[in-house]
Amino acid sequence: MLIPHPSMLVAPQNNIQVQPLNLDAPLSNHTNIPTEFVWPDNEKPCLQPPTLKIPPIDMKAFLSNDPQAVAKVCAEVSEACKKHGFFLVVNHGVDKKLLEKAHKLIDTFFCMDLPEKQKMQRKLGEHCGFANSFIGRFASKLPWKETLSFHYSNDKSTRTVEDYFLTSMGEDFKEFGSFFQEYCEVMSNLSLEIMELLGMSLGVSRECFRDFFEDNESVMRLNYYPPCQKPELALGTGPHCDPTSLTVLHQDQVEGLQVFVDGRWCSVAPKEDAFVVNIGDTFMALSNGTFKSCLHRAVVNNQIVRKSLAFFLCPKQDKVVTPPKELITKENPKKYPDFTWATLLEFTQLHYRSDEETLDAFSKWLLEKNK
16 A cells, blocks of 8 residues: 655545635735745745856757757756756747736736636646635645646647637637737747757657657646745745646746755746746656756745746647657666656646655556556
8 A cells, every 4th residue: 555645635525615815915915924824944945045057058059950069058958957957048039029928917817806817716636727825725835826827739720728718718818818829839849949959968869859749738837926924934836846847937037946956945046038947757757767857946025026937848648658768778777657647647636746756656656556
């Protein structure tokens, strides 16, 4: 029998509907915060963490097909991904105006009255929709944030994002949905280029991972971290590794992202013209453990809202996640059982709160389940 892990989620009894806490102005400005948002001493934010030095990866140089430039970029990515799984992407070709509008639309949505936002309320066990405080999903260590997540399919015959907003919010949000449909398409294209880079950095063909993710079924998330009058007690997002394959994140100019490297938390400084990219658990399994999915978190402050745009690249849900044969050797045998993204998604939504041990816990759960 699988022994329950501290991060295993407890299913709510009798489908009791729990009233979410409102992170709008009254609570954000309160001098005390509810105990549900207070984190244990060993997980509380550290003051003035050092800044993590992560390489700016020049996508223009990689796509230039200059052998020396490509080799240099691949070496830099390989080093970063073997150590901590984080790097910056610059010269990515994404229009600055697209990013500026995306951040403005984050404000448009999250500054609406709570009843309006709740038209897109995330349901228990689902990964899409509006969420604030997560009190229905977790009993303690609640994240100090609001999020809006939605599904994206790279199937060109569908308009998944646009349809979602139209269905949930009506005609007034048609333009909003249309914009984020375009944004997700741009992020998907960038992610596929990064997959070419990761493939070459691992010594497999350039097309290997691009082909695997060409029909991706991904997730887009808008993050909104209101000011917190006790930032030393709370976290915007708790320590975790992303269960997805690849995260392509654009931060505003407010610091808050931290990565755990060499036994300490380090800050990732915002850079307006760069995306922060990190490896997720699914790609760690695809790389047979060669590239690392790294522990990270988001801290809050008591002065100003922090915002970010996160595109989580995921394979098509029924695709089997298994490493290319070139990455399985006698010296480096296969580390994880085969699985589908749909099964890992179910595990993290219904059974387990993502942390630094998600992939190992999932592997044990999967083996137990398949006995």
